[in-house]
Amino acid sequence: MKALIIAAGQGKRLRPIGDTKPLVTLLGLGLIERVILTAKKSGIKEFCIVTGYNGEKIREKLSDGKKYGVNIQYVKNDLWTKGNAFSILKARDHFKESFVLLMADHNYDHRILNELLKTKIEKDECILCVDKNPGDHLNINDATKVRTVDHRIDIIGKDLSDYNCIDTGIFICNPIIFDVLEESITKGDEGLSGGIKILAERHKMRYMSLGDNFWIDVDDKTDRKNAEILICNKLKKDTDGPVSKILNRPISLRITKLLLKTGITPNQISVLSTVIGLVGASFFFSGEYFYLILGGILIHIHSIVDGCDGEVARLKLRQTKYGGWLDSVLDRYVDAAIVLGLAYGYWSITGDTTIWIIGFFALIGTFLNSYTADKYDSIFRNGDMAKRSKFRMGRDVRLLLITIGALTNQILIILIILAVISNFEAIRRLIVFRNKLDDDKQTMNSEFIN
Amino acid sequence: MKALIIAAGQGKRLRPIGDTKPLVTLLGLGLIERVILTAKKSGIKEFCIVTGYNGEKIREKLSDGKKYGVNIQYVKNDLWTKGNAFSILKARDHFKESFVLLMADHNYDHRILNELLKTKIEKDECILCVDKNPGDHLNINDATKVRTVDHRIDIIGKDLSDYNCIDTGIFICNPIIFDVLEESITKGDEGLSGGIKILAERHKMRYMSLGDNFWIDVDDKTDRKNAEILICNKLKKDTDGPVSKILNRPISLRITKLLLKTGITPNQISVLSTVIGLVGASFFFSGEYFYLILGGILIHIHSIVDGCDGEVARLKLRQTKYGGWLDSVLDRYVDAAIVLGLAYGYWSITGDTTIWIIGFFALIGTFLNSYTADKYDSIFRNGDMAKRSKFRMGRDVRLLLITIGALTNQILIILIILAVISNFEAIRRLIVFRNKLDDDKQTMNSEFIN
Known part of the structure; x- marks a missing residue:
């Protein structure tokens, strides 16, 4: 299975420790290097990275991926100031079958992806990994909230008041995602969540709980410190x-x-x-x-x-x-x-x-x-x-x-x-x-x- | 998966070295003990044994199977002097799903059954393991011959002149076998081959080749000597x-x-x-x-x-x-x-x-x-x-x-x-x-x- 990594955003809050967010180091590795090597542990060797802000620096650092034992292709998104739906749509031609969708600034236990890859998925569905017991380190205002019903996601959004878990940014998607993102953009929502919302309305958005495994969204210096502690504890x-x-x-x-x-x-x-x-x-x-x-x-x-x-x-x-x-x-x-x-x-x-x-x-x-x-x-x-x-x-x-x-x-x-x-x-x-x-x-x- | 073992016959030719054929020892174990323990290596723990001649001695020796770490049930066939179709039919009530069919006097490499158990089988089919390169030790006059076409068995019989392999007596069967055996008996054929013939005519009898793995039918002293050599070589x-x-x-x-x-x-x-x-x-x-x-x-x-x-x-x-x-x-x-x-x-x-x-x-x-x-x-x-x-x-x-x-x-x-x-x-x-x-x-x- 191939993986799509979104690495187009600016990451303003990490600027004090690094101008190019995906390359900010965490325990000796750039954030995006961790994402690639963690996915590789689950057997993924083909990557497509969407770059935007400082894209050339990311390409220079990672190159064709050979030094990591993987193969990396790049897609350029000039509209990186807009919502991340545009980034995903840019990669449309590279994905004709189900694929893993990851965020360059999210760090996670490789066992999560192992589990996710074992899950069977229908052609018209996507699966999002959710956190049912978010740790204290999570900045709840910044998180995307999710409400689940049975085995599926009922609704998703940043401003949800009635939610029971958190979006971890780890997905298995089918190409249907591109269709719903286009639909969502025409409705005015330029974020990934907009597409997920449409799938949820159709009862086609499933979830998997990450259990005891850690994940963390590294947005600022404090997050990075917390990530260090989480990883070292392991x-x-x-x-x-x-x-x-x-x-x-x-x-x-x-x-x-x-x-x-x-x-x-x-x-x-x-x-x-x-x-x-x-x-x-x-x-x-x-x-x-x-x-x-x-x-x-x-x-x-x-x-x-x-x-x-x-x-x-x-x-x-x-x-x-x-x-x-x-x-x-x-x-x-x-x-x-x-x-x-x-x-x-x-x-x-x-x-x-x-x-x-x-x-x-x-x-x-x-x-x-x-x-x-x-x-x-x-x-x-x-x-x-x-x-x-x-x-x-x-x-x-x-x-x-x-x-x-x-x-x-x-x-x-x-x-x-x-x-x-x-x-x-x-x-x-x-x-x-x-x-x-x-x-x-x-x-x-x-x-x-x- | 359960296994059915046919141990009803008299085995006259082995009489000089033991009155009860399935209990004749081969390298420290009775022939039927080898069949049970070999099948156990492939994960089979439920056995049904059809006894006939000297059946009580077999039951006494094997008991409920606990000492082998398996579970054994017995079925008595008083018509053991007739063809072995009767032995199989006696066990009808014990098998509602696909099962392994083995002969008490056939010794074989456990990898054969490993392979056979991996094979997918349809509800109306049976599979027989065949030997495409029988060794010199095989008594060809006594063997059941098989001719294959594509992935299936075309015809089977002892007196076949145009054949390309030999019946090893290792099967995976579905309950359909009981129906065709009844049909075959009414036609006058009381052997297992009679039922196989009917399935072959319907294009429902598949085969698997045993490759380089050994099997041997122990019918007399020479066979036992050959079996010893084959097993020791391993x-x-x-x-x-x-x-x-x-x-x-x-x-x-x-x-x-x-x-x-x-x-x-x-x-x-x-x-x-x-x-x-x-x-x-x-x-x-x-x-x-x-x-x-x-x-x-x-x-x-x-x-x-x-x-x-x-x-x-x-x-x-x-x-x-x-x-x-x-x-x-x-x-x-x-x-x-x-x-x-x-x-x-x-x-x-x-x-x-x-x-x-x-x-x-x-x-x-x-x-x-x-x-x-x-x-x-x-x-x-x-x-x-x-x-x-x-x-x-x-x-x-x-x-x-x-x-x-x-x-x-x-x-x-x-x-x-x-x-x-x-x-x-x-x-x-x-x-x-x-x-x-x-x-x-x-x-x-x-x-x-x-």
């Missing part, structure tokens, strides 16, 4: 362990916001984080308390920065399988270097060789925790993600234990603790999963991996 | 490494056939294999050449037996997610014990502590190989599985290297080789996947795992 993952949640995530988010300005890629951050971790581990080889402290501090910094690669990737809508893979493998090398460094350092100071055996067990346990966490993820991939968090004696906790051990010069004790709890956790998971996986004892997709 | 996996393919799999298959007779479960075999591996590793702790040889031999036995759990599970159609998980985690513990044993043994003999660092690297590399193999599997889960084999410096090769090192008393060299190639392989995978995963740089399902 970064807190269900799988975050307690240390990550309380200690690391709030700090890594701040660092991430700084990193967004530098243009550094997520994979570069993964490598940077690894280097910090390896330098930290290399201090452990000395075994002397002073270097243990330095190493411990660096390991904690590594633990924080390790969250930034994923955050930058998600904020820039650039998550990749390779990125996740790289991060995981590099983390395993840091884990190994830490245990090796601690064992070597302790041995070189004390000459006690039992530390090697303890170190081995700590390494086995550490690896098995990551190994089973991954296995768990892949088994429950499409299952209830909330279940997952319970079983994570995660890397965040392990690294904090190591930092504490280094800062207190208790290498032997910390390696014993690590060896015991990580192996205990691995075996506990075996038992827990036995019960969990009992339900689907015979499944065709499972395979023995040797 | 156990050779694309992901098998060279050592597994050439050295281990042929031996493990023999052991598996013995194990099938004992009733041991796949998970019990996993534990047994782990115990063998751990005992082998414990010999390594001594460091003396004699014990190294013993350990090396046990590790090779472990490597072979490690394939049996999956084989037994697949042959008994009892693969479980938990089984795969348990096997993987236990294998990691054996891997760790082996490296720890080798390092400790060498250190206790020579007093050379560099072996600990080499051992650490060998352990890291070994783990990362398993870790990335799993990641690779989960990334390419639905992709081209053939691609996968290229990237496996698998466990089979590693264990053989260890056995060779132990038998030749070259612990230091073997640990260095293991450390170098396993870490080289881990890093090589990072590079290979960078190129492989470049194609889908932005995917919605990917996630950063921290």
Whole structure:
């Protein structure tokens, strides 16, 4: 399915932070870039953008879309000072079948479009996504109000007093929209709502509720601030362990916001984080308390920065399988270097060789925790993600234990603790999963991996 | 969808190996148990079985189906000495919608039914799965021949001279089948083919080709032998490494056939294999050449037996997610014990502590190989599985290297080789996947795992 994006307006209220509204940045990406990349997450790769005010700047920035992995065509609307019905009508020749209609300044959770695209639509209908529980951040005076009846929209308008939800500006349209917009313009209404009103009168305007997913119309500086908060809140993952949640995530988010300005890629951050971790581990080889402290501090910094690669990737809508893979493998090398460094350092100071055996067990346990966490993820991939968090004696906790051990010069004790709890956790998971996986004892997709 | 299984006939030719044909065992399972569990793999959980000769023995064995995770109802056909049209008609009241029709003595690849269930069927049609390239094992005189035209069956019969494929006895039927069978009986034909003939005349009998998937009608001892070979050939996996393919799999298959007779479960075999591996590793702790040889031999036995759990599970159609998980985690513990044993043994003999660092690297590399193999599997889960084999410096090769090192008393060299190639392989995978995963740089399902 193709998408039509309206990016013709002037956006006066955003002028203080940017002359061309669709290019005003939000967490490292222009507003319209976010709209494109979010739609791409739902599988949309063909875009038609209607430009007006500062159109050439938008075309210059986005070009043919190749850098986003999509294809972009442009339509010019010289009547951009008039209502947006003119913008949509300009794109008429590009849409012979049903299409997605989006606003360049509206940011939204990609799951909304996923849901919308699953909905079946008749040739003479359009569907609008509506917000039944608008957040406090919404400027209600500015919003387009909607009243629904059954599964359809009854009436729409800015000055509606009796309404039950808000227009989010996310549509699936059929070419019928062009006909009703023309009809509406002849009646004197030059806005998109005018056409929607006509469809609503014919009982041909359906709605879909966006549920708990966020959307926001970015019209001024305050909106942008609110959008930042909404999007950043999404970064807190269900799988975050307690240390990550309380200690690391709030700090890594701040660092991430700084990193967004530098243009550094997520994979570069993964490598940077690894280097910090390896330098930290290399201090452990000395075994002397002073270097243990330095190493411990660096390991904690590594633990924080390790969250930034994923955050930058998600904020820039650039998550990749390779990125996740790289991060995981590099983390395993840091884990190994830490245990090796601690064992070597302790041995070189004390000459006690039992530390090697303890170190081995700590390494086995550490690896098995990551190994089973991954296995768990892949088994429950499409299952209830909330279940997952319970079983994570995660890397965040392990690294904090190591930092504490280094800062207190208790290498032997910390390696014993690590060896015991990580192996205990691995075996506990075996038992827990036995019960969990009992339900689907015979499944065709499972395979023995040797 | 429900399935109807015809299990009424006497099966005289199988008498030498069992009086009740559907219960004659094939690789540890009764023929009809295989039919039920294979259909279950395609999602069928409701069965109706028509019994005749020795029906009470079948009911006693299968009971209500709970032990297979399905539900079984029975219909008795006292006219089992007559044609099988009577058996099908007996089940008439149980089927008001389209259903799968299977023969108790036909074994088949579950992918056939998967494909068949995807096919759309009209209310007045039936579909028969046919074999266009029957194997040498087929007794052509005994087979029901089929001639197809376009997408439908033109004519069917045992004595057809002009045919282009063979009836596999796997159907999707609509209740119309009962009407045509009655009609056919009044015409004097008491076989299922009689009804199919009538549908074929009406141009309402379609066919689906089974492609490369196997099926076999088990009527005598030779058929059973052939079925064993066909099913065992399926156990050779694309992901098998060279050592597994050439050295281990042929031996493990023999052991598996013995194990099938004992009733041991796949998970019990996993534990047994782990115990063998751990005992082998414990010999390594001594460091003396004699014990190294013993350990090396046990590790090779472990490597072979490690394939049996999956084989037994697949042959008994009892693969479980938990089984795969348990096997993987236990294998990691054996891997760790082996490296720890080798390092400790060498250190206790020579007093050379560099072996600990080499051992650490060998352990890291070994783990990362398993870790990335799993990641690779989960990334390419639905992709081209053939691609996968290229990237496996698998466990089979590693264990053989260890056995060779132990038998030749070259612990230091073997640990260095293991450390170098396993870490080289881990890093090589990072590079290979960078190129492989470049194609889908932005995917919605990917996630950063921290």
